Amino acid sequence: MRYIDEYRDAAAVHKYAALLAKLVTRPWTLMEVCGGQTHAILRFGIDELLPPQVTLLHGPGCPVCVTPLELIDKALAIAAQPNVIFTSFGDMLRVPGSHGDLLSCKARGADVRMVYSPLDALKLAQANPEKQVVFFAVGFETTAPANAMAVYQAAQLGVTNFSILVSHVLVPPAIEAILSAEGNRVQAFLAAGHVCAVMGYTEYEPLAQKYRVPFVVTGFEPLDIIQGVYMAVKQLEEGRAEVENQYARAVTREGNLRAIELIREVFEVVPRKWRGIGEIPASGLGLRSAYAAFDAEERFGVASYTAQESGECISGLILQGAKKPYQCAAFGTRCTPEHPLGATMVSSEGACAAYYRYRLPLEQADS
Amino acid sequence: MSEFTFSCPIPISDYPQVLLAHGGGGKLMHQLLDKLIAPTFANPLSAEGHDGAILSFNGTRLAFTTDSFVVKPLFFPGGDIGALAVNGTVNDLAMCGARPRYLSLSFILEEGLPMETLWRAIQSIHAAAQAADVQIVTGDTKVVDRGKGDGMFINTAGIGVVEHDLIIAPSKVREGDAILINGDIGRHGMAIMAAREGLTFESAIESDCAPLWAPIARLIEAGVEVHCLRDMTRGGMASSLVEIAKACGLHLHIDERRIPIRDDVRAACEILGLDPLYVANEGRFVAFVPQAQAERALAAIGAGAVQIGAVRADAKGKVTAQSSIGISRIVDMLSGEQLPRIC
Numbered sequence: 001m002r003y004i005d006e007y008r009d010a011a012a013v014h015k016y017a018a019l020l021a022k023l024v025t026r027p028w029t030l031m032e033v034c035g036g037q038t039h040a041i042l043r044f045g046i047d048e049l050l051p052p053q054v055t056l057l058h059g060p061g062c063p064v065c066v067t068p069l070e071l072i073d074k075a076l077a078i079a080a081q082p083n084v085i086f087t088s089f090g091d092m093l094r095v096p097g098s099h100g101d102l103l104s105c106k107a108r109g110a111d112v113r114m115v116y117s118p119l120d121a122l123k124l125a126q127a128n129p130e131k132q133v134v135f136f137a138v139g140f141e142t143t144a145p146a147n148a149m150a151v152y153q154a155a156q157l158g159v160t161n162f163s164i165l166v167s168h169v170l171v172p173p174a175i176e177a178i179l180s181a182e183g184n185r186v187q188a189f190l191a192a193g194h195v196c197a198v199m200g201y202t203e204y205e206p207l208a209q210k211y212r213v214p215f216v217v218t219g220f221e222p223l224d225i226i227q228g229v230y231m232a233v234k235q236l237e238e239g240r241a242e243v244e245n246q247y248a249r250a251v252t253r254e255g256n257l258r259a260i261e262l263i264r265e266v267f268e269v270v271p272r273k274w275r276g277i278g279e280i281p282a283s284g285l286g287l288r289s290a291y292a293a294f295d296a297e298e299r300f301g302v303a304s305y306t307a308q309e310s311g312e313c314i315s316g317l318i319l320q321g322a323k324k325p326y327q328c329a330a331f332g333t334r335c336t337p338e339h340p341l342g343a344t345m346v347s348s349e350g351a352c353a354a355y356y357r358y359r360l361p362l363e364q365a366d367s
Numbered sequence: 368m369s370e371f372t373f374s375c376p377i378p379i380s381d382y383p384q385v386l387l388a389h390g391g392g393g394k395l396m397h398q399l400l401d402k403l404i405a406p407t408f409a410n411p412l413s414a415e416g417h418d419g420a421i422l423s424f425n426g427t428r429l430a431f432t433t434d435s436f437v438v439k440p441l442f443f444p445g446g447d448i449g450a451l452a453v454n455g456t457v458n459d460l461a462m463c464g465a466r467p468r469y470l471s472l473s474f475i476l477e478e479g480l481p482m483e484t485l486w487r488a489i490q491s492i493h494a495a496a497q498a499a500d501v502q503i504v505t506g507d508t509k510v511v512d513r514g515k516g517d518g519m520f521i522n523t524a525g526i527g528v529v530e531h532d533l534i535i536a537p538s539k540v541r542e543g544d545a546i547l548i549n550g551d552i553g554r555h556g557m558a559i560m561a562a563r564e565g566l567t568f569e570s571a572i573e574s575d576c577a578p579l580w581a582p583i584a585r586l587i588e589a590g591v592e593v594h595c596l597r598d599m600t601r602g603g604m605a606s607s608l609v610e611i612a613k614a615c616g617l618h619l620h621i622d623e624r625r626i627p628i629r630d631d632v633r634a635a636c637e638i639l640g641l642d643p644l645y646v647a648n649e650g651r652f653v654a655f656v657p658q659a660q661a662e663r664a665l666a667a668i669g670a671g672a673v674q675i676g677a678v679r680a681d682a683k684g685k686v687t688a689q690s691s692i693g694i695s696r697i698v699d700m701l702s703g704e705q706l707p708r709i710c
Contacts, residue, residue: 001630004637008691036640045694090706094388107384116639116707222692337702338394348640348706358696 007221008044016226017049020233027053028236029185030229031178031321033171034192035062035349036220042358044222054233057185057321058354060174060274061192063139063167064091064347065319068273070307071167072097075136078165078300079110085128087121088136089143090114095346098307118150118164125154125162134296137164142194144168144285145259148266151287151294163296168285169272171195172203177280178320179211186321188232190218190225193247198263200255204243212241219247266291275309275343276316313342318351325355332356388703392601392647395703397610415536416614418459418597421529428529430465432456436521441484443562445554445573448521449491451649454578455600456525457499461580462596462652464535464587465527467499472506472523477516488519499578501525531587537614539594544678545661546619547654549582550575550671551627552604556646557635572631577650582668586654589667595655598648602700605644607653608686609700619686621676621698639707644688644698646705 006012032038038058041047047056060066076097079086086102093102093114106112111131115121118135125133137147147164154162171192178186191204196217204215214235218228228246235242245251263285272284287295297303312330317323325331325344335341337353344350388395405413412420419432436452453470460467472492476485496503554575561572579598586593595615599607604626612619628636628643636643656664658677665672686698 001633004633010692013692043696044690044692045696046692048694049692093706094702103386103388104382104384107382107386114706338398357699 004221007219007223009223013046013049013222013226016223016230020054020226020230021051023230023237024051024053024233025237027055028187028233029055029057030188030190030232031057031059031186032190032192032218032225033059033061033175034190034195034220035065035347036194037061037190037192037218037225038351039349039354040220040222041225042354046222046225049226050229054229056229057324058318058351059178059186059189059321060277060319061171062344062347062349062351063143063169064095065315065343065350066169066274066277067092067095067138067167067343068275068307069097069309070273070305071165072101073099073307074297074302074305075102075165076100076105077302077305078134078296079105079112080108081132081300083131085111085113085124085131085133086136087113087115087124087133089116089138091347091349092136092138095343096340118147119153122150122154122159122162125159126157129161131161132299133162134300135162135164136167138167140169140171140192140195141199141263142192144263144267145198145256148262151266151291152262154294155291160293163294163299164287165296166286167272168267169274170269170283170285172207173280173283174274174277175204176207177277177283179207179213181320183322186213188214188216188236190228190232191215191243193217193219193224193251196245196247196251196255198256198259200253201243201245201251202253208241208243214241215243217243217245217247217251219250274319276313276319310341315342315344315352318344325352328352386703390601391701391703392603392606393701393703397700415538416610417536418462419465419525419527421463421465428465430460430463430527430529431524432459432463433522433524434459436523437517438559439517440562441488441518443574444558444571446576446649447488447491448519449488450495450576452521452523453492453495453499453501454576454649456523457501458579458598458649458652460525460527461578461583462535462598463527463529464531464533464583464593464596465529466584467501467525467527467578467580469504469526470496470501470523471525472503473521474506474508475516475520475522476508476510477518478510478513480518485519488521495578499580533587533593535593535596537595537611540611540615540617540655540678541594541657542617542678542680543658544594544655545658545664545674546608546621546676546678547656547661547664547668547672547674548599548604548626549579549652549654549668550650551629551632552599552648552651553628553632553636553643553646555649556603557632559647560639561635572629572635575648575650579650579652583652585667585669586656586664589663591656591660591664591667593654593656593664596652598652600649601647603643603645603647604651604653605642605686605698606700608698611653611655612686613684616684618679618682618684619676620679620689620695621686622689624689624691625673625675627671627673641705641707645701
């Protein structure tokens, strides 16, 4: 299949691995900040091709995993109300809140539906004028344009029974939080290709300068990832700290200007809580006051909810790259995809779920 | 020090209610079977963990199985609930190595269902039964209140005859066996997903829904010593392989590069973030045969058949897959159904 097979070519991948092994002279620690890349690394076994000096950490790149517990509680409270159709991307449905998940809520009679696009949720609202249709707007910059478009169209069309529960987060502030944290080990970042396809990569340039760390905008296929690692290690070995673009087939420096314009029309930058990390200033998106009528938190009176996270789950340390999933005492025993302690085990993009699914030692993989 | 808190997100190890995921062919469904069903009705016949039970009467072996069909939408590209209801049960019999002969047919209809819809389903059942050479010999019809059913549910049960001396079961899988499949995977699940409300994308993917007795009969007629057969329905190829690995206690190793997947199915899976190994099929099976007979078996199954792996003894009850760049990884069962990813 075009645009897939050439980037999964085993010979090319192994060639890059050999080049990387020749290039590296000392230990380096890199972080990818995208659940899709984490998944691809483990599914294809790219980490096993890296020379022992190169360590890949898996950052807070899964939008499901970083969505705070209280927001899931808000979703559950809204979904449980009569006359509500609660819509969501598929992988949010299984994430546990304080009391159950959206799928259990559905089993108790709530009208919870999976959609692939927020625009489909808007269509549902138009088709069901007597119902309140709510879309769970989670994600990084990647999903922001479509979510902004749904709200923008709802406003244009005068659809008043549509609202969104917003939990948008932004990548650069999270990276800065990791870089400025005490004991940070990350020396270079693979920036997520799809985030940069929307936003471009100018936001990473001041970070590269300020913290002297290389960034490589990287795609999602095995060849993309190993090339991204190679480019980052090459910068480190040469003492450079620049923003480079491995994913040039999809990403420009400026990004998608129309998408950015739409995001800015509907959303403004706000502080956001990150699951396992806490509040990061200016790290998310919220609806602008002109679109406040579409804010589900206000419409359903759940804005003041708070929740405490589990003590045993170390997903915060995992998301910051301080620990690997298998370094958690509960990993694979008390915490499995069927009995997750935290969101990193629930989401298919979560680092713990990816390790559980692809990397559990043979003798432990019993369910 | 973290303190105990009531809002700890630990869910729900035993869900107090039935979830859709309990019917998804994954771990939750197996938990349901292992905890509630199997221990209650334990007997040597059901303990085989097969797609049907083999019953012996005075030297004649009969296969007996049942299946219920709750597909939505009722009609989808490449098939419909009627064809599924026949082929699903016919194929469970075929996987026992039995020639399908007789089916029962039970409808649960929702008040308000258009008569024309029912007639279309009946016509489809008739055509599928003819194609599979089975007779519908008994049945039942119930109607439930509007809103209490999804238009139409169908249950079929089937009886088939075992006309050979082979014992085809997971317990017969041996180290060194070749693992074969009869064609490309993932079409049925993606056809349904494409047709389902809320996930509209343009697609020409048709379900692979088909009766499977003919290729199984050819395998047996060709003298292949078939060890085990399994149709790769709910939960897809991965779940079928994991079930067999657990039942036989051996290590099934497959090479992902050898698994045929149509480009449009792959593309749809890539877009939705789904793994085709877990997508349902309705006309695909996996066969375990001695490696020395693999070529003969592939020829007997016919066009599209490929060997995707082999059985090893170096790990107990596991499935591993070699990725497209040559690295091995674990293949496990999912909890429930696959859910499309956010991005």
